[in-house]
Structure formats: structure tokens, C-alpha cells
Amino acid sequence: MEMFQTRSKDLSFNKNVDVNLFETTIRILGGLLSTYHLTGDHLFLEKAVNLGSRLMPAFKTPSKIPFSDVNIGKGTAHPPRWTSDSTLAEVTSIQLEFRELSRLSQDPQLVHNLPGKHDGLVPMFINTNSGQFTHKGVFTLGARADSYYEYLLKQWIQGGKTEDDLLKDYLQAIEGVKKHLLRQTGPSKLTFVGELSHNRFNPKMDHLVCFLPGTLALGAHNGLPGDHMDLAVQLMETCHQMYKQMETGLSPEIVHFSLQASDGRAVSTKVFFSRHNLLRPETVESLFYMYRFTKDTKYRDWGWDMLQSFNKYTKVSGGGYTSINNVRDPDNPGPRDKMESFFLGETLKYLYLLFSDDMELLSLDKYVFNTEAHPLPIWPSPPK
Template structure:
């Protein structure tokens, strides 16, 4: 038997413990009974108040707001892609381009251009089901053994580039084998006395030729295939692809006819000389020459000094000859030069330049390149914002005379919008390097306007004829393959805050937005 003092202690402890437990149970039961006595309306009001307090608490968190906004925007791009893919799958499966209004398709080369262009976009967006069905088509249906003429440049950047990129991202050898096939079939284009390639190749017959109306190729086309063929040589171990395209660069480097690093638009495949000299533009037929000077230097791990020198000289040539300010907003724009006469004409295609300048600055080129990039992306955004639909025309003319009331004029023939990617591309680069949220906001506005004026309810998006008339933008009934290959991809990368999603320290994008790896050393 325990001593009294010990027995009292034990008794007291048990009593208090039991009392505390009973008290908690009583309080829980009491609260539950009180809750049950409330009317349904009272309970609903209390729950609503608690939810409101919770939501308000979350809403005041800037981090959560940014995260939610980012996820909403990323999902909006995925939804836009699915909608475009729905139209392509239903009405144009396996063909080159969707005609969403007429629910039909158009052919250019007859090689499933939209599907191949979109492969790496689907992979990046995480659209596994869509990617799997596209891969199956590539495996079972894609054949290059066809008696068909293809454009060397377009098939290189869209088909070869798309297959190479998808191979690098997935590691799936199917895409490398298809890339080898089309790459080898394009090589007859380089069988010219001048080593400047023909513009057209018959991939079935193994023959190549210039267009019927000229013996010229455009400078952009012959100097914007290098990233892809260089990569193909690296993957196959066969130097012939790289040697062919680098011979083109060497010859263009030595040519007369440049003005402060700026090149004419055409080059003759017979004698290898520039033609139509005296006209200089960063728009159509010359644009990606400048882009690929920088990107080849980056791809080759910054060892090919000749490419860098040509790029730096060209940027100085742009600043000296083509840059002007508009009136009344003093927007910096890139015009054109024709036999010494300046034109304030700027193609939407020129809006690749802010992104390219920013990329160069990221790789250690002069800081004023980044400042110019920021000025030019503001101009490219205004080409959208100052239009009644919020979508850019294909070509804009900038006012430079005192007393002008608006910066941008658009001619009737230039009012179309083809769903082009260049401005979104540059917004992506500027956001990736500066983290300035305004670039994401500008991109969001543009995406919303694409949805408002170019989205077709039954599936797909269409180019339009008139960005100046919201009531009647006039659909063109065509969805270019680059809308899936480039535009939506750059939207997604713009809205992502993950710097490792296609790191710009590991990949360089070809001019069709297909990422190719930067070489670990000069090769």
C-alpha cells in the first residue's frame, strides 16, 4: 500500500487529467451544438466571411499573385495551342498549312510543314498527347522521297531545324534519322560554280535550280541556313554540311557592295556577286543574315572572330544609316536606305532586332546594344498598341516631320497581320535578361488581341487583312506554320519565369525558333 502522500498525488494527477480531457470534449460538443443551432443562412455567411478573409490574405501576397498570374498566362498559351492544333488535326492533318475559315488545307511542299514546325513547341509546352500523335505521323507517314521542289531556306529552318531541335530535346533517334534524310537531300543546292546555293531543290530527283524568273538568291536565304547544317555535321560526324554553308559565309564576308557592314538583298548564284546594289534593309530578304552572324558566333562558343566582326560592323552601320526618331513620340525606328535616300519604312520582320541585340549584350557585347534593344522593343510594341485592333501591320511608315499627330502610318496594302512572331520573340529576350514585367504585360495584351481578332471558333487562327478595322479585320483563311512553331512558343517562354526553360546559356534559337545546343568547344 502506498504512503498517503504518494496516493494523494497520484489521485490528484488522474483527476486533473480526466477533468481537462472532459473539458475539451465538452467544449467541442458545445461548439458543435451551437453551430448546428445556427440557421443555414448564418452558417453560409460565416463560411463566406472566413473564405473572404483567406482570399484577401492570399491576394495581398505579391509572390502568390505573380505565381497565379504566370500560371494563368502559361495555361492560356497551352489552350491557344490546343485550339490551333484542333483545327489542324480536324481539317489539315499531315498537310502543310491549315485554312481555318474554309476548314481545309493548303500545300507548299507537301511535307506536313505545320506538324514538323510544331514538334518542339509541343514538347516545351508539355503537351504529351499531341506530341505523341505527331511523332506517330512522323514515324509512319513522313517521307522525303518525293518529286517535289522545296525552297532551300524554308525547308532548312522549318523542317531540318524542327527535326534537329526535337531530337536534342527528346533524345529520340527517329528525329535525327529524318533530319539526316532531308539534310542530305538538300545538298544539291550547293552545286554551283560560285558556291552560293540555288534557292530551290527537288528532294526526290536530287536536282537544284534558281527560280524561273531570276538567277539570284536572296542574301538572307543563303546566309540563314548555317546553324542547322553546322549542327547536322556535328551530330553525324560528316563535315560536308558545315563546309558547304561556311563557304557561303566566307564568300559573303569578302564581297564588295556593303555599306558600313550592311548587305544588299540579292546575290547571283552564277558569279557569286551582290545584285540590286545600293538598297539596304533589315526587313525581308536581308533580316536573318544579321541574326545568324551573331548566332553562329554563339553556337561555335564565341571563337569565330570573323562572324563577330561582321556583326559588330553591321550594328554600327544600322546606327549610322538606318536609325531615326519618329514624331511626336520620338520612337526609335529602323528605316531603309535606297541609293542614298532614306525611307521611314519598317517591316514587322525588323522586330527580331531588339532580341538579337539583347542576346549579344548578354554575351558581353557593348552595353549600348541593350539600350538600343530597349528603345526598339518599345517601338515594336507601339506598332501593335497604336493600331485599332492592337495588332501590328506587316509594314509601318514612321512620321518624322514636325507637327505630325501620330507616329505610325499604314498603307492599305500593308495592313495585314500574318500572326508573325518577331515582336513576341524580342519581348521574350528582353524579359529573360531584364526581368522587367512590362514585357510580359505587353505580350499578354498581344495574345489577347490575337484571340479577339484572329481566333476561329471551329479551330485554328487566321491571318487577317486589316489591323485598322476592328469591325471588319477580314480573315485571310490561312494559319502559317510559324504560328505554332514560333509565335506561341515565344509567348510561352515569355510568360515563364524559369530561366532554365531552354536556357540561353545552353541553346541558341534558329530563325524559326528551334533551339539548337551551343557547342561546348569550337568544332
Template sequence: MLSPSRKDFISLSLTEQGGGNYTNAKQWRRQSCWRKWKQLSRLQRCTVLVFIVLLLICGIAAYPSITGNQTDEPVYGSQSLPAYVLISYLCFVGMTKLEAVREAFRHAWKGYKEFAWGHDELKPVSKSYGEWFGLGLLKTLVAAELSFNKNVDVNLFESTIRILGGLLSTYHLTGDSLFLDKAKDIGIRLMPAFNTPSKIPYSDVNIGKGTAHPPRWTSDSTVAEVTSIQLEFRELSRLTQDPRYQIAVNEIMKHIHKLDGKQDGLVPMFINTNNGQFTHLGVFTLGARADSYYEYLLKQWIQGGKKEVELLEDYLQALEGVKKHLVKQSSPLGLKFVGELSHGHFSPKMDHLVCFLPGTLALGAHHGLPAEHMELAKQVMESCYQMYAQMETGLSPEIVHFNMHSGSTQDVDVKPADRHNLLRPETVESLFYLYQFTKDKKYQKWGWEIFQSFNKHTRVPTGGYTSINNMESFFLGETLKYFYLLFSEDSDAISLDKYVFNTEAHPLPIWSQAE
């Protein structure tokens, strides 16, 4: 705090100096105003900006009546934007990228808290909620209200990666045994799913009755679902010293390791729970129903301290199959993309889900696998970015088809039924891995472009972000988390030498590093 004499001195220097120091006086006043502006809270600054925007809107709204040019809403630049979008942009002025992600999370959380508290899914446009299981998200809710003693069918895969994985991860990050106790409870309740003739688990389990069954319309489970629960159940066994969880999921991997029906390491999308055989043979994709099989081969090998040779063999063989059968180049940019194979016929169809692959390849290269994996990771990463950049909205569709014909003017083609974005995390996840291992700023730049597009086109003013209808929980739990990690310069926030992320972005410890 300045003394009175010091304040008097400053006052005299401003008012009694000659005209020669007038410029210095103006500069001092500008600096003083800037300091006062920086001292305002984020809310206060946003309020001032909103007021300015409203004045601007009033001026622009009056302009057409003067010129005779009638418009339905004010025009900013070359696009018509709702006023709230411009206001939200102005509220990001001066923010760092991390602060912007925090603000986006708070905005999404505001909608969830106001309209869907204690429920599973926010419907931000209708200001309501959807229910899947009734899982509370806060510790107070977990302690007081989260009970798994319910007569309800849940999906084994979704419950494992979201609930079991989330509880185990929270236990490791907090040390609070409450979360481990809840993890044990749900783990035990999910075990009836493994009581099948083939030991390939059923897709659905009633956690209150202790019964399980396949979907009503088929006796098949998807390969991705039965092979993407291993990280979580293995960790539960390690923490509880109860081997039955790990035995159950390891049996699945051993069975698939020796199973016929693969093509150069690539697996079909479905497996029968009665006889344990692949079904729908001859169709191979890294998209829906098969994607995380490949991801979990590598991550189990890393989780277990790189000792389980069969997992590594299956992963490396699968990558050779990907390069041989699925990787092609587009026109005109020559982008490397990953298509699909159906009974020997190649399709240039690529799900957004496939964009997990660059991150997985980069993670493997970081852990000692061939450098060519990193090169392929960079090439496919470019294609995933272009799936956003070549769209008018800057947001990737759920599915694209890459053009392979010479003379094409655009690499990416989208069918009408696929023109929607579900706020998925895969591209941002891979950008995070690529930036962590290369420190190339372009990955942060690409991520920032995508983040801004989410804010421009999916942000709902009352709270939350919307896809085609609802805000999926993975937008908070994965997409925004990976944005935050991408823009964070603290590489040890979640060290990739100490933790491996499950497919729902929950970090679990690498065993060789665990205490």
C-alpha cells in the first residue's frame, strides 16, 4: 500500500509536469486501466464484454432500417452467428487454452448440475436428462447414494470401462478406500457375465439378481467389448489379491490368441458366446465393434510390465495386417487413412473411432516398439485432423469415405446419414499422445482449432454441449480431459511412464511402477 506522501508525489508528477510529458501521462493512464482490467474476475470481465456486445448488437440491428437492408439477425463478418456465440467467444479473450478448457468444463457441468443432477445423460437443448444406470458422479453421491443392489441389466463393457475403471482410477488418484470398496462391489456383481459355455462373456448382466445373458436378438458379443475389459479386471485382482477377476479376462485373450478366423492378425467383429467362435467372418475394421481390441493388446502388455509376450505378438501381427490390408492413400493430398475389408473387397470407409490408432501407435513407439510405428501415427493423425478441417463446421462426421480416384478435388466425402458429430474424444486423445512424444506444436494448434469448433457449433447457452441430441458423459470424462492434457505443459500431470489410460480415459498404474 502506498503512503500518503508517495501518493502526493505521484499526483503532482501527473498534474504539474509540462506538455512535454503529456504522452507519458497518457501511457501511465493506459497501463493503469489495463492493470484494473486484469484485476477484474473472469465473471466481471465477461459481464463488461456482454454489455459491449449488446450495444454492438443494438447498433447493427438498427443499421438495416437505415439502409433498407432487412436481415433476420445481426451479421458478424461473413457468417450469421447467434449473439450468445459471439459473447462466449469474447469471454474467451485473454484466456489461456487451459483456462478455456476449464471454462468449457464448468459450462458443461453447469448444464448437468442444473438439469440432470444424479442422472446419466444431459439433454441440454430440452433441459432434461436421460437414464442409463443412475450413477452419481461426486464422492458425496458415491458414498451416500451409489448402490449396485439394483434389479437392472447393465452392459458388461460399458460398466467396466466407465464405472469399474472410474472407481479404480479415482482410488489411485485420491487414496480414498471408499472408491476401492465400491470397485470391489461392482466387480463381484459383474462376474456372472463370464459364466458361459465358452468363457466368452455375455454382453448383459443383472447386477441385482446375479444373472447374465446375451442381447435379446443374438447369441453374439462384439469382439471389442469382450477384449476391452482386461485392464480394469486385472487391476482389481492386483489390488484385492483375488485372482478370479484376472483369470476370467486372461482366458478371453488366450482363447482369441489361438482362434481361427483372423486374417494377418486382424479379427472379425463378432464372437459367439456359446461356442467361442468368430462369426460374420471376412469383415475386418478398426472401427466400431473391433477398435479397442487392438488398443488393449498394447495397453495390457504395458500394464503388466512388458512381460506378456503373446499380447505383444498379437499386437505386432495385427499392425502388419493393418498396413497390408487397410492403409491406403487419398486424393488429392495423399493422406494415409485406414479403411475396411469385406470378403476381400476394400472400402475407403473410416469411422471417427479409428482415430484412436495414431495415439496407440505413438504410445507403442514410446515404449520401445519400431520407429516406423511413430511415422505411421503421424500420417494417420494428419488424416484424422483433415476429417475436421475439410468440413465447413470444422467438426468431423461420425463416418467419412476417402476419395482414391485421381482428379478428386477433396479427400473426404461424407454421406448424408453420417453428417453428425457425437463429441467423440479419439482425435483429441491421439493429438495428446502425439504432442507428448514429439512436442510438435502443430498438434496443439490442431487441437485448439477443434476445440473452438466445438464451442462455436455445439455449445448450448443454458449449459452443456450437444451432439445430434444429447451430451454424452464421455465429452466430460474423455474429450475435455484430453483437451486439458493436450494443452498442459506439465508432462508429469499424468505420466505415461507410470500410468496407462483405459479406453474411457481413466488412468491406471503400470504394474512395474506401482507401489
């Protein structure tokens, strides 16, 4: 008992500090809930309940659309300094965690009909005062929007596939992607997801979008249309090529695709600043899902090639890995001396799961992964 009390004091959230609601929820709250389920140790649930209650002031807005930042010591919240908007991903990618926290704690406190949707696609920003979408006409599956689409499907799976509104929104969104954002490159016929800005198409794709093959495959595994899996296979090939066509074997943060015949390279890094690599997990995340569902060993082979490239160009002598500035320059990739937390939390975890011989390790029929790779149980698994 004394050891338990000592451990319980090692982590305290009573700090006068501003935190980002979204990042804290997916990383720390999700991690605590996941650890509780995997260990059965109620200490982690107690910490999750404490943190969740400290995050609740973010929801005290006129619209109930949460502020982006909250002071977990003072119990105050505010939007970013430069706007009263919150981003789509921030306000719609916290439900897996808060729904699970509410279920475990039996505390019920803890975007379906808003106007502004375009065939299931939604704008990138929501105003915390009005609760309405802003920056209408700009649609992307990349930064600021990606996990909205991921969480529609995953909430439906988490809840035992009973919440029809979530499924309807997800299916409508995928149809919107196919109608408005999907294109093919010139001769190589790579299928990719671009962006739409006031009805103008931009053949630009963030590496973040490489979560989509895995999400589509997860949906198909749960009974959604077979053409979702067909699209997953095509997009997985594209994300693989985003690595393979770079001189370091590592994908840039942002790629631009050629819609016409060019120098034979379908993938280009049009703008120099987009050539950096942050050790992101999305492609290996999708490789994990694709291998689990198809048993096709090429997905393991692609993951192995990526790991070799990470080891060659980003591993730091003395330990750790670093982001790099230029994936097109193997002689001088430009190490940044910075390793993002998602490399340990997601990239390496998905690589481990990809190469695990135990195909039931964290079974995808028993767990749903949050967007930070923390597994949460699929209901109605009873709380411990």
C-alpha cells in the first residue's frame, strides 16, 4: 500500500500550465486509459479521471465546441492567441478517450448536423463562440482535419457498431473523398488524395493522409464496402512510393503529384520546406493494418525498408533518432536534433506490431487504437 501511495504522487497534474486539449487527450489521457486496460492497475484510471476533470473547462464555451488550450492547474481555458477558432481535428478527435473515460467513471458529462459539409467533407476550423464552421470551401484530409475522419469510424467500432449517425457520416465522407479529392498521377497511375480550396483542386498531399489506407482497411474488415479495401490497396502503394522515390528512402512531410507526364518521378517535393521528415507514423500505421488484414508479406517488406532508412539517415550515435531537413539529399539530410514523441509512441509501436509473429497481439477485433496508437477496448467489454 505504501508503494502504491508513493507511485500515485509521482505524477501530478496540479500544475499552473497551459496544455493543448487535443494533444493532451490523445497522448496522456489516451495513454493512461490504455495502460489501465492493459495492466488492470486502478492507479492509471484514477490519474485519467483526475486529468479528464482538469480538461473539462475547455468545454465551457457558448457553443460547447471546446477551446484549444486549458490551464490544468487554474481550471481556465482559451482559444489560440491569434483566433477564436479551434481546428477540426482538435475538437473531433477527443471522443474515443472521453467516451471511454465516461464509461469507466460513469460520469456522463464527460458535429453531426452543422451546416458547411460538402458531400461529407468538412472545413478545417470551427468557431468556439458560434459553433459553426469557418474557412468554408477549404477541404483536406491532411493537417488540422485528418483524425476527424478516422474517429468517425473508430467511434462506431468502439461502440459496438450501433451508432448509425457515425457510420453514416463516415461513409458519406469517404464518398466525398472519392468524388472531390481523389486523382491519379500521369503515367505511373498512382492514386492520391489532394486538397480542395474554393472548388480549385491542389495535387498536394500531406504525409499525414497516409493514415487513410489503414482506416479504410479497418472499415472493410468491419463489414464496410469492398471498394474501401480496393482504395486502401491503391493508396498504400502511393504512400510506399512517397518513401521509395526519395533518395533517402524517407517520405517528405508534404508531396506534390504530377498530373501530366513528367521526368518519370510521380512524386515531387515542389517546395523546399516540405522536404523534411519528422519520423511520422502514418505510413507504417497503415502497413500494420494492411498486413493484419491481408497477410501479404510485401507490407512487411515495405516496413522493413522504411526502418532501414530510418536507421541509416535519422539514427543518432549515442541513442535516439532525429527529424531531418532534406529527404532528397542522402549526403546531407540535415539532422534537426529533435525527436517527436510520436516516434516512440506510434512509429516504433506500429513497427513492432507489424513484425510481431503474434497476429492476435492487441487484436483489432478487441481493441481500437486512438490516433496516438493507444489501444482502447471495443465495447461492450465490461470495465475492470
